Amino acid sequence: MPLYKTIAVNANTTIWIWKIEESYEELLRGIIPTEKCLQRVGSMKSDIHRRGFLSVRQLLKIAGYEAEALFYDANGKPHLRDGKHISISHSFQFSAIIVSDFPVGIDVEKQREKITIIADKFVDYEFSYLNESELVRKLTVIWCAKESMYKVFAAPGMSFKEHTRVIPFDLGENETTAWIHFKGEVRKYRIPFLEFEGFSCAYAIQKCEV
Incomplete structure (x- = not known):
């Protein structure tokens, strides 16, 4: 079971990262996908997308949830039936979830x-x-930061370019700060980030909640 990394962000928030090395059949073992899950994964044309989808269900299991505990709203945002907040991401051979008592977002690229x-x-x-200098790495962190904020804010019509700002950061600091300015609302977020095996991961935590 390639659970790649577990990050205890704080007492109320945990991240689990999976390295996708198994086959589709291996990833099905030990989980009980709902009929809707099977229909969704069956509609995916890419093998890596199918395995990414199932790896997230494996991460849910590690976090203590069965597949039926996860549902999506009309905007496609994931939720947990026990009221905790969740965000999900997968890119190529890595997937990640973050679960918290507060609204959070995560992105892996x-x-x-x-x-x-x-x-x-x-x-x-x-x-x-x-x-x-370090342009690709920094741009990837910026994208992850903006995507993770968007997953928290989840407002249709929000533009990464026009409505978000990521302050200057050094890659060795492993954290930055970012804002959303949208339709009169201003939200400030902590954006911790990490890099591993040619990937970047960032997660957004609203400042007033830490």
Whole structure:
């Protein structure tokens, strides 16, 4: 069972990260997917997406939840039936969940050169402190930060480029701060981040809750 990493963020919040090395059949073992889960995974054309989906169900099991404990609202945001908050991410061979008493978001992304090509779609203010040094890694952290904030805020119409800001950070600090400014609302978040095996992971915790 390749549980890759467990992070106890605080007394109320835990992260579990899975490295996807098993086959689809191996990932089915020990879990009881709902009929809806099986229909959803059956509709996926990519093998890595199918295995990513099942690896999340394995992480849920480690966190103490059966598949039926997870449901999605009309906006596609995941929820747990016991009232705790959850966020989910998977990218290539890694998946992650974060479970907390408070609203939280998490994102995992592979560090790839192509992010420099699409940077102007999600970066505005951050260009003021970015340079060629460690550009791919920093852009990946910025994307993860913005995606994790979006997963907490979950407001249709919010733009990463126009409505989010990530303050300057050093990769060795493993944490930054970011804001959402959207329709008169201002939210400030702690954004801890980590890197492993060519991947970045960031998670968002609203400042007033820590």
